[in-house]
Amino acid sequence: MIAESTRDNIFPVKQPLVLPVNTNGETKKDTVRKKSQERFLMSKQLHRFSTRALALQCAILRGELLSEVIRDRVRYLLLDFLAVTLRGSILPSSQTVYAMLRSGAFGSCNDEHGVTILGRAERMEASWAALANGVASHGLELDDVENESSLHPGVVVFPAALALAESLKSNVEDFYAAVVAGYEVTLRVGAALHPAATYERGFHPTAICGALGATAASARLLNLSPEQTTMALGIAGSMAAGSMAYLDEGAWTKRLHPGWSSHAGIVAARLAQAGFVGPTNILESRYGVLHAYSSAGDVSKLERHQDDEPLIMKVSLKPYACCRYMHGPIDCLLKIRQQHSPEPEQIAHISCGVLTGGRGLIMDPIEQKREAQNIVDAQFSMPYGAAIALLTGKAGLSVFTDSWLANPQLRSLMQRVECYTSSELDAHYPAEWRAAASVEMRDGRIFEESIRYPLGDPHNPLSWEQLEARFHELVSPVVEDEAKRLEIVERVRTLQAMNIL
Template sequence: MADTGDAVGSGASISRRLAQWSVDVRYDALPPATRGRVGQFLLDYLGIALRGSTLDSSRPVRSLGQPPGPATVLGRAGGVGAEWAALANGMAAHSMELDDTYLPGSVHNESFVLATVLALAQERDASGREVIEATVTGWEVACRAAAALRPAVTNARGFHPTGTCGALGAATAAARMLGLDAERTAAAIGIATSQASGLLEYVTDGAWTKRFHAGWAAHAGIVAARLAAAGMTAPATAIEGRFGFLHAYSGDPDTDLLLDGLGDGYAIDRTALKYHPCNYYIQSVNDSVLALVRDGVRAEDVASVLVHTVSAAVPLVCEPLAVRRRPAVMIDAQFSVPFNVALALSTGRVSFRDFTPRMFADPGLRDLMDRVDYRVEPDFDRRYPAEWPGRVDVVLHDGSTRSAQTLHARGDPRNPLSWAEVVDKHRGIVAGLVAEPDGDQIIAVVEDLDRQPDMAALTRALSRIRVD
């Protein structure tokens, strides 16, 4: 593949160079492993979004008046317009805290990229290969934008990269699905910069707006691409300009990360597939606690727990500590180090089925949560964001200390899940919700994605699943 600078000139704007690269991506040039990653994430997305569609937070968007169309709102009868399916399904997919994480950018791509791509694939009778191409391009742009903002910096400003950068990634994927050329794709990306949104204030009271960010990014991306196709313009320097995306959402960006090495490897290959239903800062913590449980540590023997983490984790999953020790709703628990540690010590697992009011109020878990504290580990800060490590020191009642450390959480590309493990995760998430024949068909279609002439077989299986 030609370097994007050769294709359009090194003086072209960032959005124009990203756009040229995205229209040049071809299935045949993608490594087999990269194609396979799309299938893994698609299966993961479908399971998470189906289960997420059963949550109360998914109901408001399904109650909105939506024009009929060919795209599936998961769990609901009848099709709707692609923009609306992407909004509903993207929000559902981000509600479980089980979707992927691109660590250098702290961004979750499954929810907005795959919600966008699948909705438009249904609308346009796109093939599996087209789905793969569009997914890779949207994923790349979102990840590069998020890494360039620098997670700790943009988070400190109160912005959620899944919402802000997700709009750019979704617009790129949508433009690819709609067959736009590089000029119109660049316009779509530029339009999306004016739609980018998402505030971290949800951490204060467990509000549903976090989940909304992913769905809105998918919705915005499709709208941006349609507007670009109709001739709407956007600033050429919408990303790097004086009043552009990078300045607004970071103020201290690493602009080189947007273009350096573009076409030499793919961000989707370097994206972690989550294993535990919680914020990614807690993934390695949970792996460490579960390792101690497997080695014989029992909840009743624990006097205190000290969790070592990175500075960026503190305002999201550690503080205010008194609040994190008393989760009231699911999203509170998804962002609570004390709850996850106590749950893992008590049950030997971290399952979304345990993120319930009954467990939040459990006296034993509350007692354990009160014994969990944290400390910022300077060495972990030096590794971040390339690595998101965690270490847990458990002091037992007999005075001894047991410790475990995880540098790469389960599902990290450096500690990957196999296809069989992804299937097992998917089946566990949809158990009791999806009939076995439909579940088998979904898995078979995704496993053979690049041979699908369209998404009709997948749509038939999905259309039979009801959550209302």
């Protein structure tokens, strides 16, 4: 039997709202589902750390029982996703994906069977639309992120959930449930992997965990049973991939990772729905995700305790157009600039304290990071982030450009940036992404700052008003009509039906 406490928490048993009811007050569909869940629990040795347990939590989640606080968080993150995806749709990397889809190799769905590609007129089958939107969403390096898992959940969950919900004509309650389930799986698996160990092996956590999270969201929208959801996750485990080799050459493949994960999630869920068999222990087995993609996997991180809030509540937004590991030091340097206005020519030395978990992304090798050659390089260069913050007082999209990359004053300042790691900063990682920075002037003055929660963290959040301003700033080149942008914002803030697209 499913414990009553399970029914009462954030993952309660799903019941359709309108169906014929039997004499016990249960619908026929609900009775079948309950018996399936009971068989699932009794026929398997269901461990609280298992793939099956995670699948069960997703399958029985009910959107209508989510608190308004959680629903508001879904809407908040959705608006952020739409902002970065619409703006990302005009990037060259996104354009190549649209060209591939237009080639006809994957068929055309420019009719009622196709779903929306954000920022575009053409439509495609759901899994390919998810790929296109996922690629666009990750191109700016402005998409949401979570501390413990060190990954980007929104760009894998929303492309799959939006595309499939549109295709299935899902109700908004199922959409809420799918998004929360997708974030939960993505972030729980990400924490269990131990991101530093995954980076060390050369894998991108967003790509690995994202395929599983997109699958969870898709499975929930398809109303899969716990057994089918387990199979879907097992299938997705063979689709999870994402190399960190993009760091060496400024390649676009990082942008592909969430797109492919979203695509894989829909395909995996549909395969499971059709009866395709996958492994039932894809996370915890000796050949499973936690062992294949990490040397420090911790299966206990998969467990959800009854009093835990959904992990979607722990997600941060990114105010700066670069790797999240750069944001803390940038916050410190922006404050130093605001308070002391150091003249760039008089700066002798800049020191940035970064987290060990991110040093391979933004710090090492420091000589290479000081010589960033393209925008992707700049987005993962602490010397670039530090120099641009001090020069301009900004770190948004407008200053991660080729023209700034070629600026002689910026290139000179980048050579004066040093980075370090310390046990003091790492002591609270990954729960807290602390950072520090100092600027030493040629006359001997030293300005220092530190931060506990970088801007955008749930403990230091952007308000709805700030998020809406960011939406207009990002989206205006794509949706020039302010009235249309305001309409999108209003539809997201109310979200009474799946009519946002």
